[in-house]
Amino acid sequence: MELKKGKNIMIVTIGLICFILTYVIFIQFKTIEETNITEIKTMTETDLREKIALWKEKYEETDEKLKQTNETISEYRKKREANQEAIELLDKELIQAQLLVGETDVKGDGIVIVIKDNEETTEIEETTEIKSQVLLHLVNELNAAGAEAISINDQRIINMSDIVDIYIEDGSHYIFVNKEEKIVSPYVIKAIGDPKYLESALTTKTVGFMDIYSENIVSLERQNNIRIPKYSGKIEVKYINMEGEK
Numbered sequence: 001m002e003l004k005k006g007k008n009i010m011i012v013t014i015g016l017i018c019f020i021l022t023y024v025i026f027i028q029f030k031t032i033e034e035t036n037i038t039e040i041k042t043m044t045e046t047d048l049r050e051k052i053a054l055w056k057e058k059y060e061e062t063d064e065k066l067k068q069t070n071e072t073i074s075e076y077r078k079k080r081e082a083n084q085e086a087i088e089l090l091d092k093e094l095i096q097a098q099l100l101v102g103e104t105d106v107k108g109d110g111i112v113i114v115i116k117d118n119e120e121t122t123e124i125e126e127t128t129e130i131k132s133q134v135l136l137h138l139v140n141e142l143n144a145a146g147a148e149a150i151s152i153n154d155q156r157i158i159n160m161s162d163i164v165d166i167y168i169e170d171g172s173h174y175i176f177v178n179k180e181e182k183i184v185s186p187y188v189i190k191a192i193g194d195p196k197y198l199e200s201a202l203t204t205k206t207v208g209f210m211d212i213y214s215e216n217i218v219s220l221e222r223q224n225n226i227r228i229p230k231y232s233g234k235i236e237v238k239y240i241n242m243e244g245e246k
Contacts, residue, residue: 099148102158102231106149108192110226111199113138115218116186130185130217132165132175138189138202139163141209145201147191149228153183156231178233195222 098104115138117129139157142150150157155177157163166174166182174182191198202209202220210220 101235102149102156103235105227105230106192107225107227108148109195109224110147110190110192110222111195111202111220112223112226113189113191113202113218113220114186115189115213118214118217129173130175130187131173132163135163135175135187135189138209141202142189142191142193142198145193145198147193147198149190149192151190151228152177153188154229155181155183156229158231158235160235161231161233178231181232190226190228192226192228 095104099106115130115134135152139150139152152163155161157177161178163175163177166176168174174184175187176182199220199222203211205211210218
């Protein structure tokens with residue numbers, strides 16, 4: 001009986017020792033595992049810090065270059081916009097100049113005057129042959145009234161246009177405009193501008209152009225979308241220069 005009891009105590013003691021050894025070994029493994037994980041974590045954070053610091057430096061350099069590039073682009077854009085505005089302004093001025101000197105076809109509202117020779121003789125009126133002075137008078141009146149474009153028989157009239165009488169040996173008479181273009185009656189004068197003002201300027205009682213001649217010779221009407229062709233001659237400047245040029 002005592003032998004059996006001592007054997008049981010020995011088994012329990014050995015089991016307890018094994019349990020203690022197992023527990024100690026387990027604790028050691030766990031400590032080693034935690035130590036390795038901690039070292040790994042510490043090493044990873046260090047590497048990340050180094051990489052973050054490196055990327056931060058690169059980011060700051062890139063950001064600085066980006067700012068410089070944006071500033072350069074902004075300057076270029078401002079210059080381009082300024083140049084574009086200047087170009088657009090020059091284009092507008094060029095178009096205005098071309099319109100005023102008659103280098104382009106134009107259209108707009110205005111009036112149309114028709115003047116024709118009166119070949120019939122009556123008790124009131126005699127035969128009337130229109131001369132260049134009549135057309136010159138009308139053109140001057142239209143210019144004074146603000147006409148922006150004028151043509152006679154589809155010949156554009158500009159500041160340098162000439163309107164002259166040409167007499168042939170057989171007694172016949174022609175009117176030449178723009179040096180070499182012959183025009184004959186009826187003379188159709190088109191003027192683009194404020195229709196009311198143009199008409200008013202020509203129909204003023206006793207002094208207006210329309211009051212000088214009878215309805216058999218001259219007629220006037222307002223029209224929309226009048227078309228006037230560009231100047232057919234060549235504009236040459238021989239004697240004037242820009243101020244400061246020789």
